[in-house]
Amino acid sequence: xxxxxxxxxxxxxxxxxxxxxxxxxxxxxxxxxxxxxxxxxxxxxxxxxxxxxxxxxxxxxxxxxxxxxxxxxxxxxxxxxxxxxxxxxxxxxxxxxxxxxxxxxxxxxxxxxxxxxxxxxxxxxxxxxxxxxxxxxxxxxxxxxxxxxxxxxxxxxxxx
Amino acid sequence: xxxxxxxxxxxxxxxxxxxxxxxxxxxxxxxxxxxxxxxxxxxxxxxxxxxxxxxxxxxxxxxxxxxxxxxxxxxxxxxxxxxxxxxxxxxxxxxxxxxxxxxxxxxxxxxxxxxxxxxxxxxxxxxxxxxxxxxxxxxxxxxxxxxxxxxxxxxxxxxxxxxxxxxxxxxxxxxxxxxxxxxxxxxxxxxxxxxxxxxxxxxxxxxxxxxxxxxxxxxxxxxxxxxxxxxxxxxxxxxxxxxxxxxxxxxxxxxxxxxxxxxxxxxxxxxxxxxxxxxxxxxxxxxxxxxxxxxxxxxxxxxxxxxxxxxxxxxxxxxxxxxxxxxxxxxxxxxxxxxxxxxxxxxxxxxxxxxxxxxxxxxxxxxxxxxxxxxxxxxxxxxxxxxxxxxxxxxxxxxxxxxxxxxxxxxxxxxxxxxxxxxxxxxxxxxxxxxxxxxxxxxxxxxxxxxxxxxxxxxxxxxxxxxxxxxxxxxxxxxxxxxxxxxxxxxxxxxxxxxxxxxxxxxxxxxxxxxxxxxxxxxxxxxxxxxxxxxxxxxxxxxxxxxxxxxxxxxxxxxxxxxxxxxxxxxxxx
Numbered sequence: 171x172x173x174x175x176x177x178x179x180x181x182x183x184x185x186x187x188x189x190x191x192x193x194x195x196x197x198x199x200x201x202x203x204x205x206x207x208x209x210x211x212x213x214x215x216x217x218x219x220x221x222x223x224x225x226x227x228x229x230x231x232x233x234x235x236x237x238x239x240x241x242x243x244x245x246x247x248x249x250x251x252x253x254x255x256x257x258x259x260x261x262x263x264x265x266x267x268x269x270x271x272x273x274x275x276x277x278x279x280x281x282x283x284x285x286x287x288x289x290x291x292x293x294x295x296x297x298x299x300x301x302x303x304x305x306x307x308x309x310x311x312x313x314x315x316x317x318x319x320x321x322x323x324x325x326x327x328x329x330x
Numbered sequence: 331x332x333x334x335x336x337x338x339x340x341x342x343x344x345x346x347x348x349x350x351x352x353x354x355x356x357x358x359x360x361x362x363x364x365x366x367x368x369x370x371x372x373x374x375x376x377x378x379x380x381x382x383x384x385x386x387x388x389x390x391x392x393x394x395x396x397x398x399x400x401x402x403x404x405x406x407x408x409x410x411x412x413x414x415x416x417x418x419x420x421x422x423x424x425x426x427x428x429x430x431x432x433x434x435x436x437x438x439x440x441x442x443x444x445x446x447x448x449x450x451x452x453x454x455x456x457x458x459x460x461x462x463x464x465x466x467x468x469x470x471x472x473x474x475x476x477x478x479x480x481x482x483x484x485x486x487x488x489x490x491x492x493x494x495x496x497x498x499x500x501x502x503x504x505x506x507x508x509x510x511x512x513x514x515x516x517x518x519x520x521x522x523x524x525x526x527x528x529x530x531x532x533x534x535x536x537x538x539x540x541x542x543x544x545x546x547x548x549x550x551x552x553x554x555x556x557x558x559x560x561x562x563x564x565x566x567x568x569x570x571x572x573x574x575x576x577x578x579x580x581x582x583x584x585x586x587x588x589x590x591x592x593x594x595x596x597x598x599x600x601x602x603x604x605x606x607x608x609x610x611x612x613x614x615x616x617x618x619x620x621x622x623x624x625x626x627x628x629x630x631x632x633x634x635x636x637x638x639x640x641x642x643x644x645x646x647x648x649x650x651x652x653x654x655x656x657x658x659x660x661x662x663x664x665x666x667x668x669x670x671x672x673x674x675x676x677x678x679x680x681x682x683x684x685x686x687x688x689x690x691x692x693x694x695x696x697x698x699x700x701x702x703x704x705x706x707x708x709x710x711x712x713x714x715x716x717x718x719x720x721x722x723x724x725x726x727x728x729x730x731x732x733x734x735x736x737x738x739x740x741x742x743x744x745x746x747x748x749x750x751x752x753x754x755x756x757x758x759x760x761x762x763x764x765x766x767x768x769x770x771x772x773x774x775x776x777x778x779x780x781x782x783x784x785x786x787x788x789x790x791x792x793x794x795x796x797x798x799x800x801x802x803x804x805x806x807x808x809x810x811x812x813x814x815x816x817x818x819x820x821x822x823x824x825x826x827x828x829x830x831x832x833x834x835x836x837x838x839x840x841x842x843x844x845x846x847x848x849x850x851x852x853x854x855x856x857x858x859x860x861x862x863x864x865x866x867x868x869x870x871x872x873x874x875x876x877x878x879x880x881x882x883x884x885x886x887x888x889x890x891x892x893x894x895x896x897x898x899x900x901x902x903x904x
Contacts, residue, residue, distance in 0.1 A: 207512060211904055220495030221904055222519075225511035229501045236512075 172201050181216040188219045191227060195234060204235045232284075240275040240282035242320045245299040249288030252295035256309075260296055261285070263310035267317065280321060336402035351393040351404055352380055362406055363415065363444055365422070365532055366481035367394045369846075371490055377481060378418040379444065382406045390414050416448050424455035426533075427476050433534050438842055440532035441479060462507050467517030469694050470539055470687040471528060475507050478535035484508060484527035491831060493806040494637065496521035508535070520640040520903060522805070524633035524829050525687030525711075525838015538687050538839055542718050544708045548679040549592045556679045557595040557667070558588050559659045559738070562603065562749030563685040563834035564712050566855030570841040570848075571716030572726040577851030579859045582731020587724050588683075589732060597738035599682070600745030602659040603757070605877065606630065607744060607868035609894055610652045610754075611761045612885035614824055618795070623647050625800075625815065625822040628754050630654045632692035633829030633838075635898065637805050642812050643900030648825075651895040655748065656682050656689055657698050659738065660705030661893040666881045667738055668701075675703055682709045685749070685837035688829065700893050711839025740873035743774075743859070743866035750856040751803035751833035752779035752786060755826040759790060759799075760867045766792045774866050780857070782832060782850065785810055787822075803828040803836075 180197055184190040194213055199205055205228055214221040228234040246264065248257050261272075264283060268276050275282040291297050294306035300320060308316075332347050338355050345354040350373075355362050366377040375392035382393045385403040390411060393404075405411060423445065430436050462475035482499060485508060489495045496519050500509050510519040527536045548554045565581040574580065588596045614626050629635060629650040638645060653661070659682075664675040682689060686709075692698065693706040710718070719726060734740070744760055747753030756776045763771045778788035779799065784807035788799045800822045802811045808827045814820040830836045832849035835856060860866060868874065882889045 210511070215903070220489070220498065221511040222495050222498035222500075222509075223489075226498045226500050 177201060181212060185216050186218045188217055191217055191219055191224065195224075195228060199234060204238050206236065210236075237273075238275060238279070240280050242281050242300055244281055244283045245286045245289070246272075246283065247287070247289045247291075247295065247297040247299075248285045249292065249295075251292035252288075252297055255295040255307075257296045259310050260298065260308055260313070263313050267313055281317070334398055334400040334402075336398050336400070336404060338404045339406055345398045347398070349398050351382060351384075351391065351396045351398055351402075354398050355382075355393065355404070355406060360406055362393050363447065364394060365440060365444065365479065366483065368483045368486060368530055372481070372483045372486035374482065377422065377479070379415050379422075381411055381414050381418070383408050383411050416450070419444055419448055419450065420453050420455055422479055423450075423453045425457035425459050426479070427459055428453075433477070434537045434540065435534035435842075439534065458504070460504070460507070462509075462513075465509075465515050465517075466539065467515030468521065468523065468539070468691075469517065470523035470690040471516060471521075471525060471536055472539050473509070473516060473536050474534060475509070476535075477533045478508055479533060480506055480508065481532060482508070483530040483532065484536055487526045487530050491804050491806055492522070492524060492526055492637075492829075493809045494520065494522055494524075497527065520901070522633040522636040522640070522829065523688035523691045523838075524805070526830060528687065528838055529836075529840065529842060529844050538711050538713060539690060540714060540717075541690070541708050541710060542714050542721075545681055545710060545718065548681070548707070551679075553677055554679045555594050555671075555673050555677050556592070556681060557597055557663055557738075558593040558681045558683060559597045559599045559602070559656065559663075560584060560588070560683045561599045561656070561685055561689075561834060562746045562753075562856065563837060563840070563852065564683050564715070565746075565859065566749065566835060566852045567685065567712055567840050568716060569726065571713070571719070574727060575851070576848040577853075577855035577858075579855050579862075580726075581859065582733070583726060583729045585734055586729040586732040587719050587726060590724055590729070591718060591722055593681070595735045595738075596732075597659070597663070598734045598741050598745070599655045599659055600741030600748070601738045601871070601873060602655040602662065603630075603745035603748040603754075604742055604868035604871040604874050605658055605662075605894070606652055606655050606748075606754075607757050607761050608874060608878075608885045609658075609890055610650050611758050611765065611868075613650055613652065614758065615762060615766065616886065618823065625825045626650055627825045627827060629896075630748065630754055631688070631827065631829045631834070632686070633688035634805065634808065634827050636688065636691065636901070637808065637829065638812075639898055639901040640903055641809075642816075645812060645816070646898045646900065649898055651897065653698075653894055653896045654689075654692065655745075656684065656709070657692065657705055657896070658894045660693070660698070661700045662877070663738065664701035664703055664705060665893060666877060669881075670737070675701055678703075679708075680706045682706050683712065683715045684709050685712050685834045685840045686830075687711060687838040689839075697896055712837075712841060713839060716841065737873040737876065740871060741863075742868055742871045743861065743863035744868040745871075746859045746863065747856055749834045750780070750853045751828050751831075752776075752781070752801045752826065753833060753856065754828075755779045755799060755801050755824065757868055758824070761869045763790070763792060764867065764869065771867070779826070780853075782846070782853075797824060798822045799824050799826075801826045803833050804831040805829055 214224045272285045298305045298308050343358045362380045365379045375395040380393040381390040383405040384391045465473040548556050569578045569580040627648045660680050663680050668675040689709045693709045744757035779801045786801040790797050802808045835852035836849045
């Protein structure tokens with residue numbers, strides 16, 4: 171849940187500071203989990219940056235997202251090395267397994283999928299990250315097991 | 331500023347040290363092609379069509395952003411330069427729809443012209459065309475992203491000149507699109523419909539919404555009595571559509587051309603401009619006398635009206651309640667004129683010829699139906715009228731001059747100057763001075779409020795009362811005045827604001843190109859037309875006098891309030 175006092179203070183601190191846009195967007199995404207329309211309007215009004223320009227920045231950087239993210243972020247590397255070693259088969263399998271496309275979030279809010287370019291571990295390709303965990307030389311057959319660990323982790327955390 | 335010496339194509343030239351190669355070459359009479367460049371507004375070196383060779387430089391340089399230097403040797407037409415530019419143009423064209431024959435900008439397109447100038451005989455690359463759909467949600471403007479070359483000129487004008495920023499650059503790479511935030515439809519955002527974007531668009535990626543078909547249909551309908559009004563600014567610009575010089579006053583030919591198209595009556599918005607002065611002048615005097623809300627701000631310009639509704643709602647009660655001349659005309663055409671001519675207002679079809687795209691929105695505002703019908707049925711821009719005349723085979727320049735019809739075609743010089751920045755102010759002063767002092771004003775010119783300065787301030791003595799005046803054109807300039815008024819930094823009694831730079835002569839519906847030089851020529855034409863009028867003060871307009879006598883009774887009277895005045899609504903800044 172967003173701490174509304176902290177949010178108000180952030181906006182107040184950067185009132186009429188167009189140059190602070192990117193750092194405020196970063197912070198806003200951390201606090202809200204994503205950047206919904208109303209949040210961008212508040213930022214536009216506070217920083218005195220037209221909404222069309224705010225959205226221009228948000229839609230330019232793939233880091234920013236205007237839709238809610240899942241509890242777990244899957245990043246699949248499609249850099250050259252991973253690509254030639256089978257990222258596409260992994261992607262197909264993930265899409266089937268989770269019923270979503272890159273940029274989307276599963277209906278149960280468990281996973282978001284994004285395709286990235288190079289995680290800097292080309293020798294380990296194809297590489298996949300889930301949250302901060304790195305998976306090397308992933309083959310489609312391992313996916314179900316890997317995903318289950320996160321689902322399980324979620325259930326255990328809830329039960330705890 | 332120190333100056334430097336350089337040579338361009340072997341020609342020695344001198345330039346200021348911070349000048350660009352492009353500016354310097356242009357001054358020396360050397361043409362370098364450009365596409366994304368828009369003087370002072372959009373200088374971003376994006377399109378790479380202005381590449382030149384600078385001796386000693388590693389790569390070809392974009393002339394629009396590259397600065398001159400002492401001893402620089404520039405070549406603008408070597409084979410490698412021409413080849414590089416041609417390649418870049420081919421790449422720009424690789425994802426451009428080749429629909430020139432059916433494009434609204436056919437024969438008036440910078441991209442098409444460049445292809446012709448470069449002598450392209452083949453486009454070697456065939457790329458994917460952007461999948462974004464046409465956005466025709468706005469009543470005034472249509473965006474066609476397929477035809478967009480991403481030059482960003484529209485974005486620059488919307489932000490820097492108008493201070494609106496309804497559109498900006500969204501997404502990136504191949505998905506890049508010029509659009510409102512969230513790719514929302516233009517008709518749903520804080521766009522003021524001014525059309526300055528359409529004026530600077532090099533292609534047809536943003537253009538006016540064409541409504542000529544509705545006018546052709548009305549003209550062909552024997553049941554309809556079709557009347558037309560022409561805005562002041564159209565008479566000094568429509569000639570440009572037919573190769574005449576910018577600013578040439580072609581009022582008589584315009585009237586003849588409209589009659590030739592089949593309009594039953596050809597009337598003049600200048601008439602209702604005079605009427606506006608009677609109402610707005612009276613409103614000013616009444617607010618001064620009775621301690622009403624000041625400053626009074628003019629309300630003729632529909633782009634400006636939507637702007638204040640979005641961005642300065644706290645000042646809405648400063649706006650004159652007068653409708654614009656276009657809407658006063660519409661309301662009277664279907665009441666006063668209908669009665670006088672004995673025609674059922676249901677059968678009257680009112681067409682406006684306007685220099686303006688925002689007028690299309692204004693005519694559709696739900697409150698603009700005080701005659702019991704939509705007061706103005708269709709608004710055409712100067713450009714659309716030009717197209718209709720071409721379709722009808724009108725040889726414009728060879729037409730004999732004709733006169734406007736009675737009674738809504740009778741006007742004074744005060745009406746015609748509404749077309750230039752400062753004109754409404756000057757027209758109001760001509761009348762207010764005489765009404766207040768009882769003396770004849772001689773000479774009638776108030777030159778302090780004329781000209782292209784973004785904000786003009788003046789003071790005039792009205793029988794011992796010093797009236798403080800301000801005139802702004804371009805909404806960015808309007809912001810400056812409004813901010814100064816809101817903060818209490820400045821005090822005025824009367825402010826004229828026009829949405830577009832130069833006033834209506836620089837409106838978003840005017841012929842393309844419209845630039846600073848052409849604006850100045852059209853303004854000169856407006857004042858020439860004023861000088862040539864036998865009457866130059868609105869209150870001396872005999873048709874307006876008759877209108878009050880026969881119908882309205884008096885300015886700000888009951889009927890005036892019913893038909894000629896309106897109200898505004900805050901719209902929120904998003």
